[in-house]
Amino acid sequence: MNEKLIQGCKKLGLTLSEEQFKQLEIYIKAVLDFNKSYNLMKADNEDELAVNHVLDSLAAVPHIAGLIDSSSKIGDIGSGGGCPGIPLAVAFPENSFTLVERMEKRCTFLESAIHKMNLKNVKVLCSPADAVEKEIFDLEVFRAFHPFDKKIVKLLFAMLKKGGHLAAYKARLEKIKTEMSEVEVMVPDYKVITLSVPYLEDHERNLVVIKK
Numbered sequence: 001m002n003e004k005l006i007q008g009c010k011k012l013g014l015t016l017s018e019e020q021f022k023q024l025e026i027y028i029k030a031v032l033d034f035n036k037s038y039n040l041m042k043a044d045n046e047d048e049l050a051v052n053h054v055l056d057s058l059a060a061v062p063h064i065a066g067l068i069d070s071s072s073k074i075g076d077i078g079s080g081g082g083c084p085g086i087p088l089a090v091a092f093p094e095n096s097f098t099l100v101e102r103m104e105k106r107c108t109f110l111e112s113a114i115h116k117m118n119l120k121n122v123k124v125l126c127s128p129a130d131a132v133e134k135e136i137f138d139l140e141v142f143r144a145f146h147p148f149d150k151k152i153v154k155l156l157f158a159m160l161k162k163g164g165h166l167a168a169y170k171a172r173l174e175k176i177k178t179e180m181s182e183v184e185v186m187v188p189d190y191k192v193i194t195l196s197v198p199y200l201e202d203h204e205r206n207l208v209v210i211k212k
Contacts, residue, residue, distance in 0.1 A: 001025060004047050008055040008198035013062065014091065023090050023117040024054055030113040031081055038105060041081040051199045057084030057143065059195040060167065060207045061091050064139070067165045067209070070094045072138035075159060077129055078102075078145035082110050084169060088141065089122045096121050098137070100159075102128040135161045143169035148179040148208075153186045157212055166210040169195075176208055 001021055005028075009016055016024075028049050034040050043049035068074065072095055076085025079099035089097040099122065101107050107126035114122050125132065137160050146152045148168070156166055170176050176192060187210050195205040 002028065002046050002050050004199060005050040005054060008051065009058065011198040012055070012058055014058060016091070020090050020093075023119065024050075024087065026117045027082070027086055027090075027113055028054065030109070030116055034081075034109050038109075040106070040109060041083070051197070053081075053083045054087050056169070056195075056197050056200065056205065057087035058091060059197045059205065060084065060141075060169065060193075061088070063193050063195075063207055063209070064088065064092075064141070064167060067167065068092070068095060068139055073098070073136060074139045074141065075100055075132075075137040077140050077142040077156065077159070079110060079124075080106055080144070082113060084141050084143050086110075086113065086117075086119070086122065089119055090117075093121055097123075099124045100129055100132055101126060129155055129159070132159050134158055137161065138164045139167060140164070141167045141169070148183050148187075150183055150186060153183050157186075160212045162212055164212050166208075166212070168208040168210075170206050170208050172204050173206060176206060180208075 028046050031041055041053055074095055075098045077100050079085050079101040085097055085099045099110050107124050110124045140156055140160055191209045193207040195207055197205050
């Protein structure tokens with residue numbers, strides 16, 4: 001078992017079962033394996049991937065828990081290599097997750113990883129975001145998808161149910177304020193939650209939460 005992953009989850013106050021840790025280990029190995037032939041995610045080893053991607057995704061779990069119930073449908077938009085969607089799906093096994101990704105090679109990887117992990121609550125939607133059915137998600141999460149602008153907000157809101165939330169993983173607060181000033185007509189109100197990622201405490205990480 002990856003020690004940083006185990007200790008990091010403890011630091012985040014997350015109680016995961018042995019089975020959940022195993023699933024995350026399988027995911028980490030699958031990404032590193034795929035990285036050999038296709039640059040999927042920036043990470044050279046298991047520790048780097050566990051910290052920079054998996055723990056970074058899991059850092060928002062306590063806050064996301066307050067936005068959903070067991071019937072909530074969650075979309076990871078522009079899922080790429082599967083973060084934050086796959087780690088979150090492990091942490092919330094009762095919720096259904098859809099990984100929206102337009103690139104076929106990445107979709108193939110995501111399907112393969114989900115199968116290896118035996119993740120029953122996740123499906124992959126290999127499609128551009130603008131072709132996704134309207135108002136199907138209660139919560140949309142994304143990380144390194146796009147900066148907020150009017151076109152992106154309109155696209156994200158189209159897939160989101162009324163009363164649903166967007167939760168965007170972002171870095172510097174200064175940059176967030178600049179981005180949000182561009183869309184204040186569409187998003188007059190939003191919340192920024194400071195995230196502390198174990199072993200990355202010197203990196204500024206924030207979660208931007210917007211209600212539709």
